[in-house]
Amino acid sequence: MADLVKGKLAIVTGGGRGIGRAICQKLAEQGASVLVVDINQESAQETVNLLQKGHHYAYHCDVSKRDDLEKLKAFSLEKFNGKSLDILVNNAGITKDSLLMKMTDEQFDDVINVNLKAVYIITQLFAKLAIDQQRPMSIVNISSIVGKTGNLGQTNYSASKAGIIGFTKSAAKELARYNIRVNAVLPGFIKTPMTAKIPEKVISKFVERIPLGRMGDPEDIANAVNFLCSDLSSYMTGAQVEVTGGLDM
Ligand code: NDP
Secondary structure, eight states: OOOTTTTOEEEEETTTSHHHHHHHHHHHHTTOEEEEEESOHHHHHHHHHHOOSSOOEEEEOOTTOHHHHHHHHHHHHHHTTTOOOSEEEEOOOOOOOBOGGGOOHHHHHHHHIIIIIHHHHHHHHHHHHHHHTTOOEEEEEEOOTHHHHOOTTBHHHHHHHHHHHHHHHHHHHHHGGGTEEEEEEEEOSBOSHHHHTSOHHHHHHHHHTOTTOSOBOHHHHHHHHHHHHSGGGTTOOSOEEEESTTTTO
16 A cells, blocks of 8 residues: 555654654655654654655754754744644653662653653644644554563653553543544564664563564554554544564463
């Protein structure tokens, strides 16, 4: 199926590498114009250089800072001719793992601020724009299967990802009347720079628990996101879509 998001205007956060980059590539391939947001300017630009068709832009900011996101909104309005977004993908995320007994307040707060608070701020800013312009919008928040299951050493991360699920459902209820859909994707264990730091031994143990017998590729997540951004999912909101190869069913 081609051009599922033809002519749509999209922002993807954390688009400089990994899952975010694959999402940008898929949306661009399917006809969207993509504004790639990342804390790393160079990697955001590298993603833009990989995108085909349409007009695409790189933007450097820290999504956990409201000031940065206000400036992103102004940049988006300038590049997209004053129009609100059709698609917002909240993908940027970090880990700062530690066992609970050793967790510092800084590790906890940093992860909550980037993974969860940023989703609240950016959604608030861009949903307001769509409501003011009476334009529909699809918002996809990247959570994680550990938001449902928990994981050793990840109280901060799994709390942030569980928070995204609750946020998604509440926002979906509030925004449905404006034709703004909000859904969450829960990836399992995906091959990206984030998981590249995990020792090989731990990876094989994990893979044993995956019924489909392999780690996911970033494109597996991008395909689900593309579907949720397209009109094929027009009757879906508040959903949590697991893309895990069956891990932790
Ligand atoms: P990566 O670490 O590979 O990529 C994350 C991207 O987000 C990086 O480019 C990073 O930039 C950027 N980023 C980090 N902090 C900020 C910030 N404050 N503002 C803007 N950009 C930022 O992660 P993945 O691709 O693996 O993960 C993407 C999403 O998917 C995350 O939300 C993650 O939690 C989630 N996920 C991933 C899974 C996996 O197995 N990989 C499983 C389940 C969920 P920089 O590199 O410069 O820090």
